[in-house]
Amino acid sequence: MSVAILRQGDVLIASIRADLSDGQLLALRDDLAERTGADRIRGVVLDVGALDVIDSFVARSLRSIVEALRLRGTETVIVGIRPDVAIAMVQFRLNLEALRAVLDLDEAVALLDQLTDREDADGG
Amino acid sequence: MEDDVRIPIAADTDLIPARAEGRALAERLGFTRTDATLIATAISEIARNIVVHVGQGEIVLRALDDGRRCGVLVVASDEGPGIRDVDAAVQQGYADSASLGLGVPGARRLMDEFELESSPEAGTTVKMVKWRVRDDLEMLRERRRRNDVAG
Numbered sequence: 001m002s003v004a005i006l007r008q009g010d011v012l013i014a015s016i017r018a019d020l021s022d023g024q025l026l027a028l029r030d031d032l033a034e035r036t037g038a039d040r041i042r043g044v045v046l047d048v049g050a051l052d053v054i055d056s057f058v059a060r061s062l063r064s065i066v067e068a069l070r071l072r073g074t075e076t077v078i079v080g081i082r083p084d085v086a087i088a089m090v091q092f093r094l095n096l097e098a099l100r101a102v103l104d105l106d107e108a109v110a111l112l113d114q115l116t117d118r119e120d121a122d123g124g
Numbered sequence: 125m126e127d128d129v130r131i132p133i134a135a136d137t138d139l140i141p142a143r144a145e146g147r148a149l150a151e152r153l154g155f156t157r158t159d160a161t162l163i164a165t166a167i168s169e170i171a172r173n174i175v176v177h178v179g180q181g182e183i184v185l186r187a188l189d190d191g192r193r194c195g196v197l198v199v200a201s202d203e204g205p206g207i208r209d210v211d212a213a214v215q216q217g218y219a220d221s222a223s224l225g226l227g228v229p230g231a232r233r234l235m236d237e238f239e240l241e242s243s244p245e246a247g248t249t250v251k252m253v254k255w256r257v258r259d260d261l262e263m264l265r266e267r268r269r270r271n272d273v274a275g
Contacts, residue, residue: 022136
């Protein structure tokens with residue numbers, strides 16, 4: 001399988017394992033939108049470290065994943081964009097405003113806690 | 125000189141081998157990983173234009189060598205209806221397809237040379253090149269290697 005989705009508490013961790021075709025990316029979006037509602041998911045960490053290339057279609061698909069999940073009440077954080085891929089994305093001048101990206105899983109979970117006011121919810 | 129690598133493009137899944145072959149050729153020619161990624165990204169973008177707008181076409185990859193520099197030539201061709209306003213496509217992307225607004229100008233920024241020819245009769249051909257300048261040490265080694273082969 002090219003994407004592994006693990007659940008850890010109320011966070012889903014979706015790891016892309018191999019270069020995805022366009023169709024597989026869209027299927028991932030649908031799958032995540034479905035599962036976040038069904039499983040009461042607070043946040044999604046999307047690991048894109050295996051993506052060799054993030055061109056305009058892939059960037060747009062990632063953005064549409066982030067936006068669709070937000071409408072389902074779920075925040076998404078992207079992790080693992082490779083350095084060479086990051087440089088290509090900038091040179092391409094892709095519009096990346098919607099993407100929240102961090103370096104690794106720990107940072108992603110910390111950011112999700114912050115975005116979803118985890119402390120408040122636990123305290124109250 | 126290496127043989128051309130030809131990759132038929134008929135579906136979005138064909139983009140994966142097209143990108144991989146482009147990256148592999150760039151790496152064989154000594155491009156950095158970052159440059160190989162720029163080349164693979166440009167190939168992906170241009171190949172996707174073929175899939176979305178025409179349905180099928182072909183990507184040809186060729187190693188270039190002009191002594192001081194080596195390069196990757198990418199030729200993407202299709203026999204589709206052509207692009208009405210080539211200048212606009214190259215400058216701003218296709219106005220009539222919001223989904224590909226960034227494709228052509230983006231690919232152009234990733235490469236050193238970029239040419240787009242299009243007509244309703246002959247379809248569309250994109251030629252793009254990324255160059256890598258050889259340093260002095262590499263030039264010396266290359267000359268020695270050639271002399272060895274000749275001798």
